[in-house]
Amino acid sequence: xxxxxxxxxxxxxxxxLFLLLYSFNTYGWGPTAQxxxxxxxxxxxxxxxxxxxxxxxxxxxxxAGVTEDTLYELIPLSKADKIQAIESEINLLTHTKTKKIDxxxxxxxxxxxxxxxxxxxxxxxxxxTIQTLYNMDVETKIDKINLKINPRQIVNPxxxxxxLQRQILSRDIILEQEYKNNIGYSGTASTTLPECVxxxxxxxxxxxxxVLSPTNVVPSxxxxxxxxxxxxxxxxxxxxxxPEETKNGINKFSELVSFTDDMYVKSGDVLMSYGxxxxxxxxxxxxxxxxxxxxxxxxxxADYYVAKSEDLLKQKKLEDALELSKTATSVDPLHPNAExxxxxIEKAIKDRNTRxxxxxxxxxxxxxxxxxxxxxxxxxxxxxxxxLLREAxxxxxxxxxxxxxxxxxxxxxIRKVNAKIQELKGQLLDTxxxxxxxxxxxxxxxSLGEINKELTESILNEKIxxxxxxxxxxxxxxxxxxxxxxx
Numbered sequence: 001x002x003x004x005x006x007x008x009x010x011x012x013x014x015x016x017l018f019l020l021l022y023s024f025n026t027y028g029w030g031p032t033a034q035x036x037x038x039x040x041x042x043x044x045x046x047x048x049x050x051x052x053x054x055x056x057x058x059x060x061x062x063x064a065g066v067t068e069d070t071l072y073e074l075i076p077l078s079k080a081d082k083i084q085a086i087e088s089e090i091n092l093l094t095h096t097k098t099k100k101i102d103x104x105x106x107x108x109x110x111x112x113x114x115x116x117x118x119x120x121x122x123x124x125x126x127x128x129t130i131q132t133l134y135n136m137d138v139e140t141k142i143d144k145i146n147l148k149i150n151p152r153q154i155v156n157p158x159x160x161x162x163x164l165q166r167q168i169l170s171r172d173i174i175l176e177q178e179y180k181n182n183i184g185y186s187g188t189a190s191t192t193l194p195e196c197v198x199x200x201x202x203x204x205x206x207x208x209x210x211v212l213s214p215t216n217v218v219p220s221x222x223x224x225x226x227x228x229x230x231x232x233x234x235x236x237x238x239x240x241x242x243p244e245e246t247k248n249g250i251n252k253f254s255e256l257v258s259f260t261d262d263m264y265v266k267s268g269d270v271l272m273s274y275g276x277x278x279x280x281x282x283x284x285x286x287x288x289x290x291x292x293x294x295x296x297x298x299x300x301x302a303d304y305y306v307a308k309s310e311d312l313l314k315q316k317k318l319e320d321a322l323e324l325s326k327t328a329t330s331v332d333p334l335h336p337n338a339e340x341x342x343x344x345i346e347k348a349i350k351d352r353n354t355r356x357x358x359x360x361x362x363x364x365x366x367x368x369x370x371x372x373x374x375x376x377x378x379x380x381x382x383x384x385x386x387x388l389l390r391e392a393x394x395x396x397x398x399x400x401x402x403x404x405x406x407x408x409x410x411x412x413x414i415r416k417v418n419a420k421i422q423e424l425k426g427q428l429l430d431t432x433x434x435x436x437x438x439x440x441x442x443x444x445x446x447s448l449g450e451i452n453k454e455l456t457e458s459i460l461n462e463k464i465x466x467x468x469x470x471x472x473x474x475x476x477x478x479x480x481x482x483x484x485x486x487x
Contacts (some may be wrong), residue, residue, distance in 0.1 A: 005044040013328055029200070030135040033064065033142045037197060038064035038113035040147060041204035046470040048152060048205075049212055056106035063110020064117070072234055074111050082119045086112070086207065087157040092229055093211045096256055103240070104233045104249060109211070113204045119162055120200040122192075123172050130179040137185035141452060148198040150210040158204070163387065164199060171196070201271030226257040238274035246271070247279060261291040268300070277304060295332070302332035309341055317350045352402075357397055360407050366395040366413055373420070382428045393417045 029037065042060055046053045053060065072078055077085035089112045097105060103418075118124075123131045131407030171192060178187040194421075210216060230253040237246040241463035250267065259267075281304060287297045312321035322345045369392035377385035380426035396414045401407040 003134060016405075028121040028124065030139045031119075032139045033115050033135070033197070034117045035061055036142045037062045037200045038110055038204055039118040040201045041208065044149060045152075045205045045208050045212075049209070052101060053106065053109075056101060056103060059103045059106040059111035060113070063112075064114045065115065066111055073110060074108070075115060076228075080332055082115070082159050083161050086115060086119065086161065088225065088459050089115070090155070090157065090207060091210055092167045092225055094216055094220050095218055095221040096226070097211065098252070102249065102252070103245070104236045108229075109208060112207065112211075114203045116207055117200045118167065118405055121163065122168055122196050122264065123175055124168075126172060126176045126239040126296060130176055132191060133184065134175065137189065138193065140449060141190075142183075142197065144196040145197055148195065150202045150404040153203060153206055155206050155210045160422055161203075164203060166442065167199065168196075197404075223257060227260075229262060230257055230259075231263065231270070232288065234270045241274065241281060243276050246276060250279070252285075259286065259290075261294060261297075263296070264290065265297055265300075268297075272300075272304075281306075281351060285313045298332040302328040302335040305331070306337050306341060307336065309345070313341075313345055313348070318345055318352060321345050322349065330380055354404075356403060357399070357401055362395050362399050363406060363413070364410055366399075366417075369395065370413075370417065370420075378426060382424050385425045386428065389417050389421050389424070395422070430466050 004325035015068060028034070030152075039057075039061060040058060042053055066074070075085050075089055077088055089108075093105065093112065094106060117273075123134050126134075171188070174188045175192075178184065178189065233249060233253055237249045240246070264287035268280040268287065270279075270280075271283060282297070282302060284297050284301050290300075291297075305324045309321045309324035309328065312324065322342065323381055325342040325345055326339060328335055328344055332338065332411035336441045373385040376382075393414065396410050396417065399406070399410045401410075419445050
């Protein structure tokens with residue numbers, strides 16, 4: 001039983017060590033220590049240079065907090081040769097700096113600071129378990145140490161970091177031995193931590209000082225490095241989601257390096273993936289200007305306009321949809337859907353216009369029926385007037401609500417007709433009561449037939465058509481109940 005428990009403990013300890021090893025970098029300070037080192041260098045250098053770095057603190061910290069994969073993507077050499085990677089990044093940033101530091105440049109300073117912090121950390125070549133245990137101890141102590149600040153100096157990476165590496169490696173032997181002997185942080189690690197952190201902070205500050213120094217000679221930089229810098233910059237700005245800032249950033253990039261059609265396409269793809277569609281289309285169009293044979297790019301543009309046109313079609317914005325479908329067709333005449341969509345929208349517009357004309361005609365017909373009803377009512381033919389109003393009401397009810405203005409006109413017409421019908425029915429009931437006064441022994445049930453007969457004969461003598469007769473008879477049937485209520 002005891003063996004089983006011991007095996008369980010060993011399994012748990014092994015699992016914890018495994019997780020710890022993979023939660024820290026393969027070398028260098030832990031994540032909290034790296035950001036703390038970069039942050040201290042930022043505050044130090046901001047005072048010495050009177051720069052605007054403090055305003056871009058978040059961007060610098062974000063750069064220091066990138067993942068290892070992102071670090072290698074931004075500074076490819078950092079995987080193979082750290083000193084050469086630092087030197088190439090110094091040259092790149094010195095070449096690309098402007099009087100006013102922008103967010104992307106500050107982010108890249110943070111990334112460079114992370115690389116330097118890692119490269120100047122203790123126990124880089126130690127056993128990974130010892131390295132992880134040391135970094136875990138430092139993570140909880142990093143903000144409680146006093147730094148030793150050196151005067152700033154211009155950095156020659158090969159010489160500068162060669163000296164630092166010898167200092168760091170000489171101490172590593174003692175640190176590694178003490179961790180192996182279970183002395184851990186309580187020995188040399190605790191007494192040398194302020195010095196170790198100070199080395200990293202001063203190194204980051206010195207490299208940034210070298211980059212930002214106005215007296216530093218601007219070096220030449222390979223085109224490939226500049227293009228990678230620009231494309232990574234497009235990704236950076238696109239992620240921030242600010243179109244105006246992104247556009248300004250791209251304009252600045254175009255002053256650093258001549259864009260190729262491939263660069264325009266790649267930047268367009270990045271912008272499109274982050275929802276900056278109009279900016280992306282600008283990049284694609286620039287690519288076609290440089291290389292009119294890029295049918296793949298024309299297809300990207302046409303795909304965008306087709307998708308937008310289809311969305312507008314669903315929203316019933318037909319003219320706008322037609323315009324975009326025509327744009328898609330002009331950009332890529334061979335697009336599989338652009339021409340079909342254009343024809344579909346043109347048909348939809350034609351059908352809609354037909355429905356609109358029918359709606360207008362129906363409204364005119366309803367208004368004419370109301371006018372005829374008024375004339376009948378003035379002539380005393382109230383029953384005929386009501387029948388005409390009912391016909392107008394039927395016309396209104398058949399009108400769809402597709403067209404907003406006409407729909408409002410329909411609603412107003414229905415209200416007016418219903419009100420007039422009620423008014424005329426009241427007059428008709430008054431007429432019925434007058435008829436009843438002609439019969440001395442009036443009984444509403446026995447006399448209603450005679451009233452209806454007299455009323456009907458007086459109406460039918462006017463030579464009206466069959467539909468009118470049916471309408472009037474329906475009206476008399478309706479009125480019967482209301483006459484009974486009066487009784």
